[in-house]
Amino acid sequence: MPDPQTKINYISTFNVLPIVETAVGPDAWFRVLDSPLGVVVRFKQLNFQWSAKLVHHHLLSNQLVCENEHELWFLIRGQPGQFSLFEFEDITALNCYEPPSGINFEQFEEHIHFHSLLKLRVKCLSPSIEDIKKLCQNSAAEISKWSVDDRVRLCYLAILSNGLLGIDRRTGILIDHYRLVMNLDSFERYPWGRIACKDLISKVKQATNFKIYQGSYAINGFVQVLQIWAYVYIPSVGRSLGYPLPNATDRPKLLRFQGKVRRLPTANVFQSESVCDHYL
Template identity: 40%
Template sequence: MTTSKSGKKYPARLYPEGKCPLQSGSMNHNCHLANLQMVEEVVGLDVWESIKTSSVGVILRLKELNYTWSAKAVHHLLTNQLVVNNIHEIWSAIEGQPIRFSLYEFGDITSLNCEPFNINDEVEIDHKPFWEELGVSPSHGPMLSELQSLFTKIRNWSFEKRRMIGLLCVLSIGVLGISPDSRIPLDQAKRVLDIEAFDRYPWGRVGFSSLVNSVKIVSYEGRNKYTLRGCVHALFIWVYESIPGIGHEYGNHIEGNQVPLLSWYGSRGRINWDEFYKKEKSLHLKVTFLFFIIVFF
């Protein structure tokens, strides 16, 4: 157990402060929103606007913000993690205070459906003919690289088929955040053939699991970089939403948007954490938090 500067105790750090092997390392991720630009162009405006009103439309609206992603901000939190047994939560120490990222925060930030999976909600639909058009084995879900190879062919496809392609791309890029050569799970990919089945599925829970699992399996030993999956942008917005001083000092806030993920253009510059901590302590005696900060255990 570690004692905070407020005297409260909480679990030990994953590594001593400032001693994480990846302290000066770099982060990669697969949730590249710029990759959605080509998707928008090939599926057509009618399909793009349709997907924007779907259950994963927040990903497209985030892409259209052209906001600035900051890997350094997220890296700072991950290199200051606490040791927690809950595989569905990430805790970090911010200037002696613990802060949590869980399914609750992810759902609040993204507005994606994070309800529990319904084991009885099975999609009974024959996906094989469409998979044959895609050139994908019927026993597998498609890869983004396979979908991209079809981009020169699909412009004249029907609205329904172009929407299926678009939804599959959004799942790979924005929800699962997996590499172009990784397959979308078949049971999830088949849902694009039934828009109602697609929209009622808890894609937020899927995206959260992909993100947090990738954080949990990171090896910080003997390497200078690591790769995250999932919608990493939720982690960045978590920084702004939970530490208001950071948002005020470095962020570009968008007034009037009720979805936190769509409420920031991004950073005005690289965050200087040491300077920020000094300023916070001079103003408030400690770092202040807006929400997402709760009493540990």
């Protein structure tokens, strides 16, 4: 059994989003809030508290062998619990359908113009979250003069790299994702939930196959969704540790908990009730 004191380092911090919000201005920011990816921004606004102990000790350390590359299974009080695309979509309300067969990468000239606005290093093909952070900190006055569409594009790139996909801060976003942001309608309809879920499951399996017995390890991706999975699928955990928000049943499940840390033995909570086969 891995050491219960092992710590998980995670990339999906969302800590750059407030800096981006200030730089792009309220018109662009509220447009993003009203978009399909707005749920990710609203999650950041909850100041959700991460629990490495809960995710590592009670979920990742109790994984069952699963050959399906798109699923995770955990053993909770002798009962298997599944995490897959279905659960990810139910929790986040993000689009998890199959991606379209063909993607339109037109607007070449517009892409060149937008790329120049980012002030990237020579031969840098796409921005990292570190690039976006520095741009927003150093060039906010210039960003305010951009078109609304370009400022929305900057927000979307920050959401993907700093949160939804949890990319390392110095690693550029995938070129296809970067190019897709030029077509905002296609970008907003794209199944980012499916991309994020498959990426998270892949990163969890990579990390836990090789690093779970170390004193600490890192997981890329939107790893907080695993913590909310425990709150949703194990009702006693959600009630005792999730700090459920009042009058939040009309929200996506991602936005129903704050996860505030309480001095309550997590082992006792996990032993008090099995995984449920229904949703809260």
